[in-house]
Amino acid sequence: MAQAAEPPSxxxxxxxxxxxxxxxxxxxxxxxFEAYGFEPLQTPAFERLxxxxxxxGDEGDKLIFKILRRGEHEASxxxxxxxxxxxxxxxxxxxxxxGNRLPMPYRRYALGPVWRAxxxxxxxxxxxxxxxxxxVGSASPLADAETLLAINDGLVALRVPEFRFLLNxxxxxxxxxxxxxxxxxxxxxxxxxxxxxxxxxxxxxTAELTVRGLPAATASSLVADLAADDPExxxxxxxxxxxxxxxxAEVDRLLALTAGLPPGRVVFTPRMVRGLDYYTGPxxxxxxxxxxxxxxxxxxxxxxVAALGGPDLPACGGSxxxxxxxxxxxxxxxxxxxxxxxxxDVALAVLVEETEPxxxxxxxxxxxxxxxxxxxxxxxxxxxxxLKWANDQRARFVVLxxxxxxxxxxxxxxxxxxxxxxQPRSPDAAAFLRERLAGADSATDRAAR
Amino acid sequence: MAQAAEPPSxxxxxxxxxxxxxxxxxxxxxxxFEAYGFEPLQTPAFERLxxxxxxxGDEGDKLIFKILRRGEHEASxxxxxxxxxxxxxxxxxxxxxxGNRLPMPYRRYALGPVWRAxxxxxxxxxxxxxxxxxxVGSASPLADAETLLAINDGLVALRVPEFRFLLNxxxxxxxxxxxxxxxxxxxxxxxxxxxxxxxxxxxxxTAELTVRGLPAATASSLVADLAADDPExxxxxxxxxxxxxxxxAEVDRLLALTAGLPPGRVVFTPRMVRGLDYYTGPxxxxxxxxxxxxxxxxxxxxxxVAALGGPDLPACGGSxxxxxxxxxxxxxxxxxxxxxxxxxDVALAVLVEETEPxxxxxxxxxxxxxxxxxxxxxxxxxxxxxLKWANDQRARFVVLxxxxxxxxxxxxxxxxxxxxxxQPRSPDAAAFLRERLAGADSATDRAAR
Numbered sequence: 001m002a003q004a005a006e007p008p009s010x011x012x013x014x015x016x017x018x019x020x021x022x023x024x025x026x027x028x029x030x031x032x033f034e035a036y037g038f039e040p041l042q043t044p045a046f047e048r049l050x051x052x053x054x055x056x057g058d059e060g061d062k063l064i065f066k067i068l069r070r071g072e073h074e075a076s077x078x079x080x081x082x083x084x085x086x087x088x089x090x091x092x093x094x095x096x097x098x099g100n101r102l103p104m105p106y107r108r109y110a111l112g113p114v115w116r117a118x119x120x121x122x123x124x125x126x127x128x129x130x131x132x133x134x135x136v137g138s139a140s141p142l143a144d145a146e147t148l149l150a151i152n153d154g155l156v157a158l159r160v161p162e163f164r165f166l167l168n169x170x171x172x173x174x175x176x177x178x179x180x181x182x183x184x185x186x187x188x189x190x191x192x193x194x195x196x197x198x199x200x201x202x203x204x205x206t207a208e209l210t211v212r213g214l215p216a217a218t219a220s221s222l223v224a225d226l227a228a229d230d231p232e233x234x235x236x237x238x239x240x241x242x243x244x245x246x247x248x249a250e251v252d253r254l255l256a257l258t259a260g261l262p263p264g265r266v267v268f269t270p271r272m273v274r275g276l277d278y279y280t281g282p283x284x285x286x287x288x289x290x291x292x293x294x295x296x297x298x299x300x301x302x303x304x305v306a307a308l309g310g311p312d313l314p315a316c317g318g319s320x321x322x323x324x325x326x327x328x329x330x331x332x333x334x335x336x337x338x339x340x341x342x343x344x345d346v347a348l349a350v351l352v353e354e355t356e357p358x359x360x361x362x363x364x365x366x367x368x369x370x371x372x373x374x375x376x377x378x379x380x381x382x383x384x385x386x387l388k389w390a391n392d393q394r395a396r397f398v399v400l401x402x403x404x405x406x407x408x409x410x411x412x413x414x415x416x417x418x419x420x421x422x423q424p425r426s427p428d429a430a431a432f433l434r435e436r437l438a439g440a441d442s443a444t445d446r447a448a449r
Numbered sequence: 450m451a452q453a454a455e456p457p458s459x460x461x462x463x464x465x466x467x468x469x470x471x472x473x474x475x476x477x478x479x480x481x482f483e484a485y486g487f488e489p490l491q492t493p494a495f496e497r498l499x500x501x502x503x504x505x506g507d508e509g510d511k512l513i514f515k516i517l518r519r520g521e522h523e524a525s526x527x528x529x530x531x532x533x534x535x536x537x538x539x540x541x542x543x544x545x546x547x548g549n550r551l552p553m554p555y556r557r558y559a560l561g562p563v564w565r566a567x568x569x570x571x572x573x574x575x576x577x578x579x580x581x582x583x584x585v586g587s588a589s590p591l592a593d594a595e596t597l598l599a600i601n602d603g604l605v606a607l608r609v610p611e612f613r614f615l616l617n618x619x620x621x622x623x624x625x626x627x628x629x630x631x632x633x634x635x636x637x638x639x640x641x642x643x644x645x646x647x648x649x650x651x652x653x654x655t656a657e658l659t660v661r662g663l664p665a666a667t668a669s670s671l672v673a674d675l676a677a678d679d680p681e682x683x684x685x686x687x688x689x690x691x692x693x694x695x696x697x698a699e700v701d702r703l704l705a706l707t708a709g710l711p712p713g714r715v716v717f718t719p720r721m722v723r724g725l726d727y728y729t730g731p732x733x734x735x736x737x738x739x740x741x742x743x744x745x746x747x748x749x750x751x752x753x754v755a756a757l758g759g760p761d762l763p764a765c766g767g768s769x770x771x772x773x774x775x776x777x778x779x780x781x782x783x784x785x786x787x788x789x790x791x792x793x794d795v796a797l798a799v800l801v802e803e804t805e806p807x808x809x810x811x812x813x814x815x816x817x818x819x820x821x822x823x824x825x826x827x828x829x830x831x832x833x834x835x836l837k838w839a840n841d842q843r844a845r846f847v848v849l850x851x852x853x854x855x856x857x858x859x860x861x862x863x864x865x866x867x868x869x870x871x872q873p874r875s876p877d878a879a880a881f882l883r884e885r886l887a888g889a890d891s892a893t894d895r896a897a898r
Contacts, residue, residue, distance in 0.1 A: 005542060005545040005546045005758070007492065007496070007542075007546065008495060011493035011494075011495070012493065013490070013491070013493070013546065014491040014492075015488070015490060015550070015551070016490070019488075019490065019491050020489065023489075034821060035820070035822065036816070036822070036823065037842065039465035039468075040463075040465055040468040040469065041464060041465070041468065042462070042463040042468050043456065043462050043463075044456050044460035044461065044462070044576050045494055045562065045564070046457060046564075046576075047457060062520065065495075065516050066516065066517040066519075066523070067516055067517070067532075068514075068515045068516070068526075070511070070512075070514070070515075071511065071566075074515070075526075076526070078526070079517050081514075083516075093456075094462055097454045097456065097462065098462065098464065103842070104827075105826050105827070107826075108465075113494065115494070115495075117519045127493050127494060127495075138826035140799075140826045140827070140828070141805075142799060142824050143826045146809075146824060146826075149813065153816070256806050257806055257809050258809075259806060260806075260813050309454070344486050356591060356706060357705050357706055357708060360594060360595075360707075360709065364598065364709050367484040367485070370484075372486055373484065374485065374486035375591050375595060376591075377554050377556075377584065377587035377589045377591055377592045378553075378587065378589070379588065393552070
C-alpha cells in the first residue's frame, strides 16, 4: 500500500506550485518560438510500435514502453503500440501523414512529455518533457541561423544566465580527419574520443586515441591543436582540405548570421562532436556555467526525416533541455516568482448558514471582476479556525458576515497584512475590495500567476 | 506504409490551428476554475496497474491500455503499468500519497489526456482530454454549490449558449422509491429505467418498469408523476418520506446557493438519475440545445476516494465534457476567432545573400518588439515566389532588400492588404513597421492568439 501510493518509479506528481512554475517556463519558451513563426504541433502519447522500433539503436529500443494488445489478443503477450520516446520520430511520421496540408518549409515546435524506461536517478525521469524546434524542407543556412536564434531567445526567456553556443560542423570534423590523415575506418572512433576533451586531460585523450589505433605522432599533434583552444590553429589545418573548407564556410556563414547576438555567445569549437551520427551540417551545443552538461543542442540532419519514415527532405532543428534547466532552478528565485504562489485575493468566512447565499453572491461579483476568491468549506463555525484557514491560503483579505453584520447590513473586511478592519455596507463590499486590491502588491501577485 | 503513416487508431495529430483552438478553450476553463481557488494538479500518464484495475467495473477494465514489463521481464507478456483511464483514480492516489502536504479541503482541477481502448467512432477517441474539478475533504453544501458555480463559469467561458443544470439528489431518488413502495431489490433497476424518460415515451418506460417486476399500477403512477414535468407533484410525494425530505432539503439548499445564476439555469429534475452508483448526495447533469447528451456532470461522492484507495474523506466534484464541446464547435465561429489563425506580422524576403545578415538583424529587432516575423527559407530567389510564400503565411507586411535597396540603404515595405509600398531607410525600418502594425486590425489578430 505504501508503495502503491507513490506515483510509478521515475514519474512525478506536480502539485500546484510546481505546475505553475513549469507552465510559466513552457509559456515563455512557446512565446519565444512563436515570434519566429514556428507553429505548435501535438501528437498522440503513443505510436504504432513499428513506427518506433529500430529508430533508437539497440539500447534505445530496450527503453521503449510498449503497450499490450487488448481484448482477445491480450493473452498473446504482444505489444502493438508504444509510448513516444522522443518528439522527432513523431515529427517524421506527421510529415509523412499530413505532408500536403503542411506549410513548406514546415517549422514546428513541440513541447510535451516523452517516456523512456531508463533507470530512474537524480534528475533522470521516465516521464519527462522535451522541447523541440525543427524546420523541415529548407536547406537554407538561414534556417540553421534561425534555429540558433530561436533557441537563444528561448534560453533568455528561461532566464538562463551566461550561456554560450559551441558551434561546429560535421564537414569541419571530416576535414579535421582529412587534415591529420586519420584513416577512414578510424574516423568515427577518433571523433568519439576527441569529444572527451572537455572532460579529460589532453594526455588521457592522446592515450585513448593511440589505443584506438591512431599513430602516436598524429594523435599528439591533433590533440595539441584542439586542446590549445585556439581556433586559428585548427582553421589553418582545415583550410588545407576540401571538406575542411566546406565546413569552415558553413561555420563562418552561421557566425555572420548570428552576429547580432551578444559578443562571445556563439563560439566556433572545432573539438565539439555531437555524438549522434545523423547530423550532416552545422552542429551546436549550449553550455552555461551553472549547469552540468549541455542545456540545448541541435544541428542539421538532412537525411533523418527519410530515415525515420518520412519523405526525403532537408531538415535542421534543436532542443532545449528544459527539465535540466527547471531542476537546476528549483528552489532558486531565478524567475523572480519562487515562493510567490498566488494566494486568494479574498477569503470568505462562513459563520452563519443564513448568510451563505449573500457570501456566495459576493464571491460571484468579486470573481467576475477577476479576483481569486475562496469560501471556507470546513465544518468549524469558529472565527479563529476560519482565520487560520484564510492565513494558510495566503488570503489578502478576509470577509465575514456574522449575525450582527447580517442584521446591520454590513460586512467585516479584514486586511490580513495590516490587521486593519473595515465595515463597508454589504452592497458596497465588492467595490470596496476591488479598490483595496488595486494596490501595487496585489497586482504583483496576480502578474506572477 | 500508408497505414503506418496514420496516427494510431482513435488518436489525433493536432496541427497548429487545432492546437491553438484547444489551448484557448483550456485556458478559458483554467481561468474560470482558478477564480474559485481551485489548484492545478498534473499526474503521470501511467499508474501502477494495480492502482487502476478493479476500479472501473469489468467492462472498464477491458478498456485499460496496459504497459508491458521491460527488459528480462518483457518475455513474460505481463503488464505492470497502465495508462490512466480517468482523472479521478489518480486524484485518490495523490490524496493518499501527498495527504499532509495538501491543503484541506483539497480543491484541485485537472485538465489532461486519458486513454481508453474503446472502439473508435465519430467523436469517440482513444486519447481524449478530460476536465475535472473536485473538492476532497469538505462535507459542506457550499462545496457542492461552488462545484456548480465553477462549472457554470467554465461553460460560459467556453461560450456554450443556453445550457442548464438538471439538479437532483441521490436521497431524493431513494425517497422516490420509498414514496411509491418500490421494493428495495428492484430499486437500482427501476432508477436505470426511469433515467430513460428523457429519450423514451412514458408508455415505453412504464412497460419496461413492469417487465422489471414493478406492479403495473405503481409503474404508471410513478411515470405519470415524473413525466408531468411538474416538480410540485413529485415534491409532494417526496415530502411524505424521510429520505425524500432529506433529498428535497439538499436540493433546495443548492437552489438557494445558486440563486445568483440566470433564472432557469438550475432546475430540480426529479427523474434525472446519474447512472454511477457512487454518488451519495446532490447530482447534476448539464444539457444545452445544440449539444447531444450532457456536456457536464457531477455530484457528491463521499465514499469514492476511500473506495479508490485514498483516505476516507467526503468529496464532491464535476467534469466538463470538453472534447464534446470542442467537436460541436468545430468549424463554427462560436469563439469569435475561427479562421483567424495568426499569420506573420512581417515576412522578410531574401533576395541577395549579402543582405541576409541585415534581414536577420531587422527580424531580431522586430521580434524584440513582440512581433511575429518569418524569413523566407526556400531556395528561390524570385520575388514572385517569395510574395506567394508571404501570402500563404498570411503576412501583414513583406520587407525586401534587393541589390538596389542594399546599395541605397533602404528597405521596401509592402502592405499585403492594400498593396501599398514604402521605402523607409534601413535603420528606421523597425520603427516604421511597429507604427504601421499598431493599427487596429493587427491588434485584433494578436489578441486572438
